Amino acid sequence: MKGRRQATIIEIIKKYDVETQEELREKLLxxxxxxxxxxxxxxxxxxxxxxxxxxxxxxxxxxxxxxSDIKKEKLLGIFSNSILSIEKVDKFVVIKTLPGSASAAGEMIDQLDFFGIAGTIAGDNTMFILLREEEEANKLVEEIHKIIND
Known part of the structure; x- marks a missing residue:
């Protein structure tokens, strides 16, 4: 629940000009x-x-x-708590997340700066990652599994 809530907070702040905690609370509601x-x-x-x-x-x-390492650690926590499944399809990696968490997961992927990523697209609960080579997609899936299983 905390991971989903924090991922949603990040998504809201990126999307809207939120001035107060009360306004943020209303958007969460x-x-x-x-x-x-x-x-x-x-x-x-x-x-x-x-x-x-x-x-x-x-x-x-x-x-x-x-x-900061602290922020990265928190993002990793949100990331690992929000992922439901990972699937490689050719040069794509498809990640399913809790509702509202895909953009936060995408932010974490972008922050980790994995080699070979051509781009990421995140919706509400699904993220697509295009890699330049199929072998890089295999490595990315392995790395993500390591992150979420630690």
Whole structure:
């Protein structure tokens, strides 16, 4: 539940200009996630979400630049807790996630900067990863299994 909630928080912040915790809480409720203010506050802290000045001169939540080991560790936690299945089809890797978690999983794949990835596309609960070579797709599946099984 926590992984799905935190993945949804990341998705919302990337998609909308969210100014307050209450506004974020309402957007979570719209997606069927009821969360207490104290829990939301902890999630914001754990995910290292910051406030930045928007183009409209208002402060909004933003995902901080991923450069800390702590953030990477949290993203790895969300990633490993949200994956339901992984399948390789030729040069593609298809990952099924919990509802609302595919974009967060895609962000983690992008952050890990695996060799040979031509691109990723993430929907609500499915992510497609195109690799340049079929052998690279096999290696990616192996690496993802290592991550989620640790």
């Amino acid at each position: 719209e997606r069927g996630i009821d969360v207490k203010q104290s829990t939301l506050s902890r999630d914001i802290k754990e995910l290292r979400i910051i406030k930045v000045l928007s183009k409209n001169k208002r402060y909004i939540y933003a995902i901080s630049v991923p450069n």
